[in-house]
Amino acid sequence: MDLQQKIHSKIAERRDEYIDFLKQIVKEPSTTGNELGAQTLMADRLKQSGLDVDVWIPDYDELVKSKFFNPLRDNYEGSPNVVGVLKGASNEGRSVILNGHIDVVPSGEESKWTHHPYSGEVVDGKLYGRGTTDMKGGNISTLIALETVMALGIELKGDVIYESVIEEETGGAGTLAAIQRGYKADVAIIPEPSEMRIFPKQQGSLWFEIEVTGLSAHGGTRYEGVSALEKGWIVFNEIMKLEEKRNAPLRNDPLYKDNPIPIPINIGQFNGGYFPSSVAEKAKIQGRYGVAPGETIEEAKEQFVNMLENLKTIDDWFEKHPATVKWGGIHLPPGGCELDHPMLEILKEKYADVEKKEAVLAGSTWGTDGGLLTQAGGIPSIVFGPGTTSMAHFTDEYVELDKLFKTAEIIALAIIEWCEINSIKK
C-alpha cells in the first residue's frame, strides 16, 4: 500500500467514530458566548490524541492593543480558545496551522428546520445541523487528517498547530488571541466551506450599522414629518450602487469568474420606527461589507463613508441630517497567499491524486480568520474545506460526509508533504 492508500484505509476504519464525534460537537449550540461545551469536547479530544493542548480565555486587555481587534464584548469568560500542537522533530521543518472556528451563527427559526438545528441527524450521507458546514465539519476533517498522520506512526519535521478558535462569526477575537499568544507557522489552512475548491484569495468583511434620521409626526398628518424609513431606502439603494461599482473591477478576475457578486454588500437588517401611527424618526441599517483581496480595511471604509457623504447631493435632507456609520462586530481583513505559494501547488496536486480531477481555484465569497492570519499574523492562508458553501448560515445546513472524509485525506497528504516525514514508527 502506498501512503495515500494507507491514509484512505485508516480514515475509512474510523469513519463511524468520526461521525459520532462530529454529532457530539454539532449538538453543542456554540453561538457567540456559548462555546464552552464544544471547546471542552475539542480540548479533551486533542489531549486524547496526544497533542500538547493549550486552553485559555482570550484577554481583552491584550486584544485591545491590536488595530485588528473589533470588540464585541469586553470579557471572554466561558469562551476559551483551544490549541493543540504536534511538535515537529526538526527546527527546520515547515510548519502549518490548521485553523477553524467553533462558533456558529444563530439557527434562525427552528420550526423551519426539517432536522432540528442541534440534532446532528444523518440522512443520505449528509449530517445536518447549525455549524455542520460552517465549519464544524471542516474542523473534523483537519482533525481526522492530523490524527491519521499520527495513527500511521508518521513523525513530521515541522510543527502542526491545530486551532479551535472562538468568535469568527462575530469578529475574529479567537484567532487574533491565538496570534498574540505566539502561534505562528509558515502557512495556514482553514477548512471553511469552500466545497473542496481551493481559495488562495479570501475577501475581508466588515459589519456596518448606519443610522438614518427622520422627523416624527402623527400618522394622520404624516406629511408634517419626514419618514426615516423612506430616507433609509435611499441609503439602501446607494449601498447597492456602491456594491455594483466595487465589483466591476473583479469581474475579470479568473478566481471570481463564476461569481455574480464577488464582494457583496449584504444589508441584513433594517429596523425603523416606534409606533404604527407615528412617522418613524430613526432607522438603523445593518449589514456586511465585502473587502476585496488586496484592499485594506481603511480603503474600503473610505469608499463607504464617501457614499454616505454623497447622499446630500441626492436628497437635501441629508445635508442637515447626515446618515452616520459605525463599524462593529465582524471586522475581518482580506487574506490569502501568493498565487505561486508552494502549499497551493501541494493542495492542487493532492486534490488531483484523491479526486482524479483538477482542483477548482476561486476567491472566497466571505471573510474568514485567514485575513487576520495573513494581515495580523503574517501567515499566508489558504481556505480549503468540505462544507457546502450555500448552506452556511442556512436553514437545514448540512455537510456531505464523503466530502468531509476526502478533504481529510487531501489535507493529511498535504501536511505530510509540507512538513516532511522525519521518521515512521512501524
Next chain:
Amino acid sequence: MDLQQKIHSKIAERRDEYIDFLKQIVKEPSTTGNELGAQTLMADRLKQSGLDVDVWIPDYDELVKSKFFNPLRDNYEGSPNVVGVLKGASNEGRSVILNGHIDVVPSGEESKWTHHPYSGEVVDGKLYGRGTTDMKGGNISTLIALETVMALGIELKGDVIYESVIEEETGGAGTLAAIQRGYKADVAIIPEPSEMRIFPKQQGSLWFEIEVTGLSAHGGTRYEGVSALEKGWIVFNEIMKLEEKRNAPLRNDPLYKDNPIPIPINIGQFNGGYFPSSVAEKAKIQGRYGVAPGETIEEAKEQFVNMLENLKTIDDWFEKHPATVKWGGIHLPPGGCELDHPMLEILKEKYADVEKKEAVLAGSTWGTDGGLLTQAGGIPSIVFGPGTTSMAHFTDEYVELDKLFKTAEIIALAIIEWCEINSIKK
C-alpha cells in the same frame, strides 16, 4: 344682557375655578388602565353639578358581541366609564351627547418635556401636560358649557348626555360600552383637538401588520437568498400607491382642500432581518391605515388585501410567498354627519357669533370615537374642540385656555339652540 353675554360673563366669573379643575384632571396620568383617578374626579364633579351620574365598568362579555370591538384587554377592572345626564323637560326635545375620552397616550421621554407631563403648569395662557389638548381641555370646555347652561337656570327640552369614556386611544371600548348601555342621542359633539375648526367628517383608522417572507442565505453569497427587506420595499411602494389611489377622490372634497393627504397610510415601523451578514428572511411592516368618511372598515380592508394579493403580478416571488396582513390595535370606523345636518349649521352660526368670523370646516386627519357613535350607535357626530391639533401625542402638549373658554361658550349656545329652552328659572 342677551343670552350670549350672560354665558360669557358666567364663564368668565368661574374661569379660575375651571383652570384649577383642569389642572387636577391633568395631574391624573390616565393612560390606558389607569383611568380611575381622573374618572373619580369627573364623576364627583358631575354629581356636584346635579346630573344623574352613572359609573360602571365596561363588560368584556358584552363588548365582544359587537363587530366594532377590538379587544386590547379582557377586563376593565379599575377603568370605569362615567356618564352624567341632564334630563330634558320634554320627550320631544332634541338630545345631544357630549363625548370625550379621559385616556391619554403615554408621555414618552419625560426628560424631553419643558413642563412635567402631569404638572398642569400654566404659562402664557397655555396649560401644559399630557392630554391637555387630546382631550382633557376639550372635555372641560363641554363641562363648562353644560354647567353654564344650568347655572343660568335654563331648563332644556331635550337631554344632554355628558360622556367621559375610557380607551379611545387604544381602541374605543369606552364609547362602545356607552352605546351598548343605551346612551343614544340625536347628535354628538366630540371636543377632540380640532383647533376650533368644525369636522363634520372624521376618518377612521386601522392598524396593520404585514409579514413579508424572504429566503435566508449567507451575506457573502447573498445572490443565493432572497431579501425580505427588498421584497418589503416592494410592498412599501405598493402601499404608497394605494394611498395615492385612495386619496384621489378626496382631493376635490372642499373639506380636505388644505390637506395634502386626506386619508394617509402611515408606515410607522419596518423591521426585518436577524443578522448583519445573513440575508433577511422576514420583514414586518406596521402602520396606520386611514379609512375614508363614508367607507366601511370592511371595504377599506378589502382594498388593502387586494393590493397585497396583486403583488404577485408585480413580482413572481409573492406567488408562493404571499405577504400577509393582521389587523390589531386601533380599529376606529370613520364618523360624521350629513353636510346639511342642522347641528352643523348651529355650530357654524354660534362660532360666527362668538369669534366674529366664519368657521372653518374640514375633515379630521385622525380617527375618533365619532366613528363608533356614527356607525355602531347611529348617531351623527361632529368634532369641534379647542386643542391644538399638532400637539396631540406630542412632547410639551398644551391647550390654549382662551380657545378652551371660547369653545365652551360656543357649545353652550349650540346646546341651548339644539335642545331648546323649556323655561328659565329666575
